Amino acid sequence: MAPYESDDSTEDLGSRRRKAARYVVPVAVVGVAAATIGLVPALADSGDPDLPKISAQQLIEKIAASDVEQLTGTVKINTDLGLPDFGGLESSLTGGRGGSGDGSSADPTSKLTELASGSHTLRVAADGEDKQKISLLENAAEYSLIHNGKDVWGYDSASNEVFHATADDSDGKKGEQGKQEELPATPKDLTEDALKAVDDTTSVTVEGTAQVAGRDAYRLVIKPKDSGSTVGQITVAVDAKTGLPLKFTLTPASGGAAVVDAGFTQISYAEPAASTFDFTPPKGAKVTEEDATKAPERSSQGRDGHFNPDVAQGGGLDGLNVIGEGWTSIAAFDTGGEGIPSGSEAGGAFGGFLGSLGDKASGKFGEGTVFKTRLINALITDDGKVYVGAVTKDALVKAADEAR
The missing domain is CATH 3.30.310 (TATA-Binding Protein)
Structure with missing residues (x-):
């Protein structure tokens, strides 16, 4: 796989970070916590499509100009931070399922911390700025996070618990919607912070092509120039037609398996059925309302692990x-x-x-x-x-x- 034209120059990249941020399409609103690999073969790149040459600057602009607002697909995420296994202690401390306290197992700020380790499969759907859904598939159970208009619902089928919040249209950073923007679920979400990190300490190149989820893609490679970082490189597979990031891989400087590898295994840009975003609490479900007096927390760590x-x-x-x-x-x-x-x-x-x-x-x-x-x-x-x-x-x- 011969590298395409590379562009290590980061001139004007800093001024484009704000522009690059607007490429984030609605699925970001219902992103999933990660703190932050070798995925199953279904996620592996395949093929080496012959695409027109493109510079790193042009590819970042393509991402920034992406206007994808409708999609459905399946995403596989694998996270390997090398953390010790505490045998469920973490879940108890964070108020997840099985923990004590007033927290709901359907609250995304606790439930979706599960993505901080291991392998997970997600189903995602989006239809404009007001309708998004992410479902975390588990053994004989499913957790769904749904944004439909002003309502944000979390539902944990295993415990039959529901979490409800109201998105505040007057300020996108308020309420549960604001919290969720800190919780990445898709390659697009993870790429956002990587692009924000692009400055004169960063090398950005285009290195070949790949095929992800049946789509031809360019490979954007982002590397720290300075020694001392634990980040080796970030590779983003970008849909050659739509500019949507299809796969995100963060490899540590120490080598070995990726720390984070998230990518679509299937994707369609067709309009999802309107019923996809409908939700009514099941009979007998415990419903917890978000405490509107609580201010949304902000993480000082970027979605790619880069300190912000x-x-x-x-x-x-x-x-x-x-x-x-x-x-x-x-x-x-x-x-x-x-x-x-x-x-x-x-x-x-x-x-x-x-x-x-x-x-x-x-x-x-x-x-x-x-x-x-x-x-x-x-x-x-x-x-x-x-x-x-x-x-x-x-x-x-x-x-x-x-x-x-």
Whole structure:
């Protein structure tokens, strides 16, 4: 597969980020949480279609100009952050199914955190700005998130629970609709933050073609230029005709399987049936209404795992300091307390357990513990300071030393 014309120049790309953001079609409204691989063969690229040459700049413009508003399809997502298996502890802590507390298993902010690990199959549908649906298929059960006009419904068939929220037309960032924009489900959603990360610290090229879900596509490759990032590269398969991202793959700098691989296995641009977006709570279902007094949370981490300082600085985290820029930016803040105690005398069994999950680190800053995934790493010093980003352990230690 010979590479097509590449364009490493990032001139004017920063000024196009806002334009690129508007390519996000309605499915983003009902996106699904991921934190953030080797998918099954059905998701693999096939073929090597002969397409006209295109530069990276032109392909980004094609994505930005995409006007797809109607589609149905199946998406497979595989996420491998390398997190330890806590045997359901995570679900209990987040209020997911089987957890205690007042939360509903149909609330997307808890239910769809399941996409943060493992393999999942989604059915998606969209018809304009006011009608979208995503269904997470499970063993003998299904979870659906539906946006129809001003109503947003979540339904968990396993527990027969329903979550209802009202989209606020006066401000797209309010209510459950605003929350959902932080929760990616499709390659399009994941690509949005990757494009926002494009600046002079980024290499952007077009490297060949592929066929995804029966559609001819270009392969857009996004790579950090600076060393120290845990992101190796992001590859996006872009529909050659519509400009819609069909597949998103994030490969870590350490190599191996992808951290995130999400792609359509089937897609149609035909208008979905109107009944697709109809929903009435089943008889006997427990219905939970969203608390309108709760402000939507904003994640400081982009959908591709790239730290987003613009969001973080406006997210209300007191004392947050962003060190560096681009792919190697690090969020630093002081918890005002102690870090992870080491040894049973200092922290008891719980402190020892937490410490065992990380690697000890030391430097001019003193001592601390580094907690690692295949993408996001965090250094917690013994005096309670935290440094986190999509960067290596050495980069975190260097930042802590320089901040001393």
